[in-house]
Amino acid sequence: MIFRLAIASLLARTLTVGMTVLAIALSVALFLGVEKVRNGAKSSFADTISGTDLIVGARSGSVQLLLYSVFRIGSATNNLSWESYQDIAARPDVEWIVPISLGDSHRQFRVMGTTTAFFEHYKYRQGRSVKVSEGALMDDVFDTVIGADVAAALVYSVDDSIVVAHGLASFTEHKDQPFRVSGILEKTGTPVDRTVIVSLEAIEAIHVDWQSGAQLPGKATPLDVIREMDLTPQAVTAALVGVESPLQTFALQRAINDYSEEPLLAILPGVALQELWGIVGIAETALLAVSAMVVVTALIGMMATIFSSLNERRREMAIYRAMGARPVTILGMLVLEAVVMAAIGALLGLAFLYIGLAIAQPIVDSTFGLWLPIEMPSMQEVWVILAVVGAGAIVSLVPALRAYRMSVADGMMVKT
Amino acid sequence: MKQALSLIALFAAMPALANETRQLDAHEHGVGELNIAIEGTTVLMEFHAPGADIVGFEYSAKSDSDRAAVEAAEVRLSAPLELFVMPEAATCTVKSAQAELEGEGGHDDHADEGHAEHQEEPTHTEFHAQYMLTCVAPDALTEISFVYFEAFPNAQEVEVQIITASGAKVFEVSRDAPTLALEH
Numbered sequence: 001m002i003f004r005l006a007i008a009s010l011l012a013r014t015l016t017v018g019m020t021v022l023a024i025a026l027s028v029a030l031f032l033g034v035e036k037v038r039n040g041a042k043s044s045f046a047d048t049i050s051g052t053d054l055i056v057g058a059r060s061g062s063v064q065l066l067l068y069s070v071f072r073i074g075s076a077t078n079n080l081s082w083e084s085y086q087d088i089a090a091r092p093d094v095e096w097i098v099p100i101s102l103g104d105s106h107r108q109f110r111v112m113g114t115t116t117a118f119f120e121h122y123k124y125r126q127g128r129s130v131k132v133s134e135g136a137l138m139d140d141v142f143d144t145v146i147g148a149d150v151a152a153a154l155v156y157s158v159d160d161s162i163v164v165a166h167g168l169a170s171f172t173e174h175k176d177q178p179f180r181v182s183g184i185l186e187k188t189g190t191p192v193d194r195t196v197i198v199s200l201e202a203i204e205a206i207h208v209d210w211q212s213g214a215q216l217p218g219k220a221t222p223l224d225v226i227r228e229m230d231l232t233p234q235a236v237t238a239a240l241v242g243v244e245s246p247l248q249t250f251a252l253q254r255a256i257n258d259y260s261e262e263p264l265l266a267i268l269p270g271v272a273l274q275e276l277w278g279i280v281g282i283a284e285t286a287l288l289a290v291s292a293m294v295v296v297t298a299l300i301g302m303m304a305t306i307f308s309s310l311n312e313r314r315r316e317m318a319i320y321r322a323m324g325a326r327p328v329t330i331l332g333m334l335v336l337e338a339v340v341m342a343a344i345g346a347l348l349g350l351a352f353l354y355i356g357l358a359i360a361q362p363i364v365d366s367t368f369g370l371w372l373p374i375e376m377p378s379m380q381e382v383w384v385i386l387a388v389v390g391a392g393a394i395v396s397l398v399p400a401l402r403a404y405r406m407s408v409a410d411g412m413m414v415k416t
Numbered sequence: 417m418k419q420a421l422s423l424i425a426l427f428a429a430m431p432a433l434a435n436e437t438r439q440l441d442a443h444e445h446g447v448g449e450l451n452i453a454i455e456g457t458t459v460l461m462e463f464h465a466p467g468a469d470i471v472g473f474e475y476s477a478k479s480d481s482d483r484a485a486v487e488a489a490e491v492r493l494s495a496p497l498e499l500f501v502m503p504e505a506a507t508c509t510v511k512s513a514q515a516e517l518e519g520e521g522g523h524d525d526h527a528d529e530g531h532a533e534h535q536e537e538p539t540h541t542e543f544h545a546q547y548m549l550t551c552v553a554p555d556a557l558t559e560i561s562f563v564y565f566e567a568f569p570n571a572q573e574v575e576v577q578i579i580t581a582s583g584a585k586v587f588e589v590s591r592d593a594p595t596l597a598l599e600h
Contacts (some may be wrong), residue, residue: 050583126582246579247460250451270584271577 002329006336009316013309017341020302024345027291027298028388029352032381034291036357038284040364040372044125045277048190049240049269051123053249056080056088056256057238059263063279066272069100069238071191072110076102079235084262088241091255093248096121099236101203104164109150111164111196113203113236121242124190125371134158135183141201141227143182147193151184158184164196164206177206177226189369201231241266295388299395302341306334306399310406317407327407334400335393342392346385350377443540445469446572448564450500453579454557459508459549461496467517467541469571474541476519489543490515492567496547499564505556508549515545562594 010017049055049070057065058078067073089097098121101113116137119130135158138145146156156162161178179198187193205226243249249268256266317330357374364370377385448465467474470489477483493499493515502508519541551557565571576587576596589596 046583053579053584246455246581247453247458249453249579249584250460250462250577268577268579268584268586271586274586 002333002336006333006340009333010337010340016305016309020305021341021345021348023298023301024295024342024388024392025348025352027295028346028349028385029356031288031291031295032349032353032384033356034287035381035384036353036372037370038288040370041284042277042281044189044370045280046270046273047125048273049122049124050126051121051242052240052269053243053246054241054253054256054266055238055269055272056241056264056266059257059265062265062267062272063276065238065265065267066269066276068102069240070269072102072112072195076237078263079237080239080264081235081262082233084259084264085236085239087259087261088239088256091252093244093252094241095244096242098122098240099200099233100238100240101200101233102237104203104206106150106162106164106196107154109147109153109194109196111198111203113198113200113233115200118197118240121240122192124188124192128188130188130192131186132183133186135181138182138197138199138202140180140182141199141205141231142177142179143199144179144202145183145185145197146181147185147195147197148187149193150196151181156181156184158182162196164198187366187369189365189371193369200233200236204231204233205229296391298345299342299388299391302338302392303395303398306338306396307402310399310403313403314406317403321407327404330407331400331404334403335396338396338400339389339393342389343385345392346388350381350385441542443542446570448571448574450574450576451579452576454554455581457550457552457554459547459551459554459557461500461545461547461549463493463496463515463543463545463547465543465568465571465574467543470543470568472570474539476541486517489568490517493543493545496545496549499562499567501561501563502551503556503558505553507552508557509551511548511550513545513547515543518542518544558598560596560598562589562596565591565594 055065055069057069057080058076060077064074064077068076085097085099088094096117098114098118100118102110104111119132119137123129132145133148135145144162150156158181160181162181163178179202185192185197208226208229241252243252253266253268256264320330320333321327354374357372361372361374364372443466445466445468448463448469450464451460451462453460470493471482471485473482477486494513495510496513497508497510562574564574571591573588573590576589578585578587578598587596
């Protein structure tokens with residue numbers, strides 16, 4: 001009975017109620033959307049590298065090693081000597097090992113020297129491999145494969161020739177050894193998109209004729225001669241390692257960390273990513289706090305509309321009282337109205353979220369490499385909705401209590 | 417000339433210095449480390465904890481009571497399922513378990529006993545344990561409760577690293593929240 005009255009009363013004020021519900025719906029959609037983006041960003045971040053059991057580099061910090069080897073941010077304190085690399089590669093518990101050599105750049109993008117095994121073993125987003133969208137993987141020493149962002153930003157296509165600069169911010173370029181773009185990679189949403197990938201030999205090859213950071217005067221060694229040379233590197237920057245069995249990971253990590261010939265560091269990528277997220281994750285918590293405030297604002301807005309409706313509805317309340325409704329019934333009806341508004345708002349917000357996701361998902365994925373899964377509402381989202389409804393009930397208690405007191409005092413007297 | 421000679425002497429001495437490797441693991445009182453690797457039904461666990469957490473001292477056991485404390489600790493640490501309690505549904509059994517006390521810092525090798533000016537004490541000791549378990553239903557390993565904190569009142573925290581098929585994760589389990597919740 002109360003419920004029918006409450007619904008009828010809400011319907012009688014469709015416009016104000018509609019606006020209140022809309023405000024709640026938008027705020028809930030915003031809150032859940034932020035939460036969705038936050039989780040998407042977190043898992044995208046955690047999925048930057050998967051399938052790799054250990055990352056090995058010079059001894060520094062786990063976050064630093066992760067930053068330069070995977071995110072190409074900052075640079076290595078030391079290199080990993082080729083002898084140590086070979087030692088690790090020869091261990092029986094190592095299933096595969098992929099070298100990474102950094103230090104040169106092309107325009108604003110980093111150049112990474114590696115082997116084609118990188119494309120086989122580097123995985124992102126739960127086991128997806130990096131694929132070539134145009135052209136093919138590098139075949140020659142002077143071939144390069146470029147990330148999607150590199151191709152888009154510098155408008156490169158297959159068979160273009162590019163020149164790699166020595167160092168990261170320098171004017172000296174390896175002009176005598178231009179590279180041919182042999183392939184362009186698919187967009188991955190990982191730092192691979194912003195990387196120019198060449199073979200490990202190429203990094204050595206472009207430094208033939210160079211000594212102490214400067215080009216030797218005289219005639220450059222012809223490319224054919226360079227191709228014939230022994231281009232085994234002296235050192236690499238880091239290495240990605242896969243183990244035979246996960247059970248051996250900790251033992252291998254300890255063996256590398258205790259390796260006495262060279263101070264090395266082996267990290268578990270997942271653990272280092274979590275550490276790094278702990279640092280960058282503060283911003284997203286702030287974002288969540290802001291969107292929670294928006295929900296609170298919408299609920300306070302609802303409280304304000306209920307308050308302002310009290311005066312208009314004074315006569316209505318008085319009639320209810322005359323019909324035999326007790327003051328507590330009036331209170332119950334106002335709270336019930338608020339709960340219904342909050343519930344409709346929350347559910348509408350959820351609907352907005354899914355509509356928004358359906359529209360934005362492909363755009364967000366291709367622009368930011370951020371994957372926002374469309375799935376059944378999680379337990380957490382259900383709790384958020386219940387919390388909004390609960391908060392709506394609590395907030396409405398303030399005007400409802402006032403109505404309760406007024407209805408006790410007023411009786412049928414209308415004092416206007 | 418003298419200066420040049422001493423420089424030469426200095427450089428001649430450098431490789432000898434460089435050949436010695438000096439490295440020590442980090443050691444934090446109150447904080448233990450637990451590594452767990454799961455593959456199929458096999459669960460490998462490695463546990464490290466400072467001597468201070470387990471027996472309350474880190475000098476080499478001198479009195480009979482010290483030695484008894486170390487032995488008792490080794491026995492307790494050899495029963496992983498009583499310290500790190502896993503859900504019944506996972507049906508885990510211990511295949512092998514070893515625990516021992518290891519010294520660190522100071523030279524406790526017997527080789528340099530003769531010419532050592534004073535017998536150096538290990539400055540820190542750590543209990544190392546390794547367990548191999550078989551769990552019939554590894555998917556049911558949804559949580560591990562650390563009764564360990566009740567067994568050893570000095571222990572405050574355990575840093576847990578877990579490797580499963582889905583990758584590596586790190587957790588902190590503390591005396592205040594002694595349960596590790598795992599998602600699969």
